[in-house]
Amino acid sequence: MTPSPLRAALALAATAALLAGCGTTTDEASRDEHVKYAWVVLGDGGKPIARVATDYATCPNINVDDGETRMLLRAAAGSAALRTTASAAADSKPSSFPLNTCEATLPTNARLARVGTKFLPLPKAEPQRVLVLADTGCRLKKADNAFQSCNDTEMWPLAQIAATAAAMKPDLVLHIGDYHYRENACPADIAGCKDSPWGYGWDTWEADLFKPAAPLLAAAPWIVVRGNHEECARAGQGWFRLLDTGPYSAARSCDSPANDDAANYSAPYAVPLGSDTQVIVFDSAKAGKAALPLTDPQFLAYQKDFRTVATLAAKARTTSLFVNHHPILGYAPIAGSAPAGGNAALLSVAAQVNPSAYYPPGISLALHGHVHDFQAINFSSNHPATFVSGNGGDNLDVALPDPFPANLPPAPGVTLDKITHSVTFGFMVMDRSGTGWTFKAYTKAGKLMATCTQSLNRIACDKVGFLAG
Numbered sequence: 001m002t003p004s005p006l007r008a009a010l011a012l013a014a015t016a017a018l019l020a021g022c023g024t025t026t027d028e029a030s031r032d033e034h035v036k037y038a039w040v041v042l043g044d045g046g047k048p049i050a051r052v053a054t055d056y057a058t059c060p061n062i063n064v065d066d067g068e069t070r071m072l073l074r075a076a077a078g079s080a081a082l083r084t085t086a087s088a089a090a091d092s093k094p095s096s097f098p099l100n101t102c103e104a105t106l107p108t109n110a111r112l113a114r115v116g117t118k119f120l121p122l123p124k125a126e127p128q129r130v131l132v133l134a135d136t137g138c139r140l141k142k143a144d145n146a147f148q149s150c151n152d153t154e155m156w157p158l159a160q161i162a163a164t165a166a167a168m169k170p171d172l173v174l175h176i177g178d179y180h181y182r183e184n185a186c187p188a189d190i191a192g193c194k195d196s197p198w199g200y201g202w203d204t205w206e207a208d209l210f211k212p213a214a215p216l217l218a219a220a221p222w223i224v225v226r227g228n229h230e231e232c233a234r235a236g237q238g239w240f241r242l243l244d245t246g247p248y249s250a251a252r253s254c255d256s257p258a259n260d261d262a263a264n265y266s267a268p269y270a271v272p273l274g275s276d277t278q279v280i281v282f283d284s285a286k287a288g289k290a291a292l293p294l295t296d297p298q299f300l301a302y303q304k305d306f307r308t309v310a311t312l313a314a315k316a317r318t319t320s321l322f323v324n325h326h327p328i329l330g331y332a333p334i335a336g337s338a339p340a341g342g343n344a345a346l347l348s349v350a351a352q353v354n355p356s357a358y359y360p361p362g363i364s365l366a367l368h369g370h371v372h373d374f375q376a377i378n379f380s381s382n383h384p385a386t387f388v389s390g391n392g393g394d395n396l397d398v399a400l401p402d403p404f405p406a407n408l409p410p411a412p413g414v415t416l417d418k419i420t421h422s423v424t425f426g427f428m429v430m431d432r433s434g435t436g437w438t439f440k441a442y443t444k445a446g447k448l449m450a451t452c453t454q455s456l457n458r459i460a461c462d463k464v465g466f467l468a469g
Contacts, residue, residue: 030060032116036099037210040106040120040221042172043245044269048106048123048221051242052115053202053210059102064113071102071115074248075241080255085200086233091142091184095237096201101248121220126274127171130430131216133161133392134325134369137181137208137229140198148395149192150182150207157425157444158393159212164446165427166215173220174279174430176369177227177325179209179243180235181394205238223271223279227325227369231285232260245269265301270312270320276435280312280363282324284346291348299349306353306360313362319436320362322384327368328358329410330375330388331419335398341410343370356413359384364457372397374422374441374467376452378459381415385459387439387452389428399423402466420450420461424469443469 028034034056041049050062052071059071079096082089106113106122113120136158138150149155165173182204186193197203210217230239236254246252246266251259266283273279282305292299313320326343328350333339341347350358359366366386372395375388400421409416425444430437436454443449449469452461 310360
C-alpha cells in the first residue's frame with residue numbers, strides 16, 4: 001500500500017535527522033551494536049508491543065514520534081536450570097538466554113518508532129496485505145531420527161521464504177505456530193546440520209527464527225500464534241521471553257514444570273484487521289491427539305477458551321477469522337492410508353460447546369498450521385472454510401491423495417465440497433478485496449500456485465485438487 005505523502009515526508013525527515021547524528025548518541029544502551037534484534041508483535045485488541053534483544057545491561061531508549069523513553073526489561077539474561085523436556089535428560093540441556101529482552105507498548109496511532117537507527121514496523125489502521133505462514137523451523141529430533149539439512153537453504157528455505165515474502169510488502173505477518181524445531185544435537189556425521197545450535201536457548205531461537213526471518217521482522221508487525229513446539233516441555237521458555245504478548249512472570253516462563261499446567265494455556269484474544277475483520281488467536285499448544293473426557297482439566301481449559309471465542313466472534317458487522325495451530329476441520333496425511341481428520345482433542349471440546357457446528361456463529365474462516373502442507377478446503381455443509389499453511393520450512397508431509405475421497409469428512413456431520421492442496425515449501429498471502437479477502441498460495445520462490453476468493457464462510461479457488469508447485 002503506498003504511504004501517504006505526510007507519512008513519507010515524516011519518515012524521510014526522521015531518517016535524515018537520525019543519520020546526521022547517529023554516531024553521536026550518548027546513550028550507550030541504544031547503540032546498534034548492542035541492540036541485536038528489534039521487532040513488533042500485536043497483542044489483545046491490536047496493541048503494538050515493541051521488543052528488542054540486547055547484550056547491554058540496560059534496556060535501550062525507544063523514540064516514538066520524537067518522544068524518547070526507556071524500554072522496560074521483560075526478561076533478564078540468564079540460564080534456567082535443566083527442566084524436564086520432551087526429550088530424554090541425556091539429550092537435553094539447560095536453556096541459556098545471554099541477551100535481555102526489553103519491551104515498550106506503542107500508541108496504536110504512532111507514525112514512527114525507532115531504537116537507535118533501527119526503525120520499527122508499525123501497524124496500519126486498515127491493513128491491505130497479510131502474510132501467513134507456519135511451521136518454519138528446522139527439525140532436529142533424535143526420537144524420530146529426523147535431522148533436516150539446516151545448512152542447506154533448499155532443504156530448509158525459511159530465509160528464502162522470508163526474503164521473497166518481505167519483497168511483497170505485507171502490512172502484517174501472521175505466524176500460526178512452530179517457530180522452533182532444533183531440539184536435539186545433530187550427529188557429527190550428518191553434514192546437512194553439522195554444528196547447528198540445539199536445545200531451547202537463544203542460540204537456537206536465533207538460528208531457527210530471528211536470523212533467517214529478519215527481513216519479515218523488519219517488514220511488518222507480527223501476530224504470533226503458539227504451536228505445540230512452544231509448549232513448556234519444548235521451546236516454551238523462549239516463547240514467553242520473546243513472543244508471547246502477555247506479561248512475563250516466573251509463573252508464565254516455563255522455567256519450572258510446577259507451573260506448566262497454567263503456562264501451557266493462554267486466553268483467546270482478538271486482533272482487528274481494520275474496521276471489518278478480526279483475527280481471533282487461540283492457544284492450542286498442548287492439544288493432544290485423543291478425544292478428551294468431559295472432566296479432564298484440558299477439556300475444561302479449552303471449553304472455557306471456546307466460550308471466550310464465542311463472545312469475541314459475536315462482534316457485530318465483523319468477519320472473524322479463527323486462528324490456531326492444530327487444524328480442527330482440516331486433514332492430516334498418512335502414508336499408505338486414508339488421511340486423518342481434525343485434531344481429536346479440540347474436536348471433542350468444540351462438539352460440546354458448539355454441537356455439530358464446532359465453531360460459534362460469527363466465525364467465517366479458520367486458519368491453521370501443524371500439518372506440513374497447504375490446504376484450502378470448502379464445505380457444502382454450513383461450516384467455515386479452512387486453510388492450512390504449514391509449509392513454511394520444516395520437513396514436508398506426504399501428499400494428500402489425489403483425487404481426494406469425496407466421502408471423507410474431517411469431522412462427523414461435515415461435508416466436503418472441494419479441496420486444493422500442495423506439498424511444496426511456501427506461504428500464503430491475504431489481500432483485502434472489497435468487503436472480503438483474497439487468499440493466494442505461493443511457492444518459496446514466489447510462484448503463484450492458487451487463488452481463492454472468500455464469500456461469507458465459503459471460498460472458491462481457481463484450481464482444485466493437487467498443486468504440483
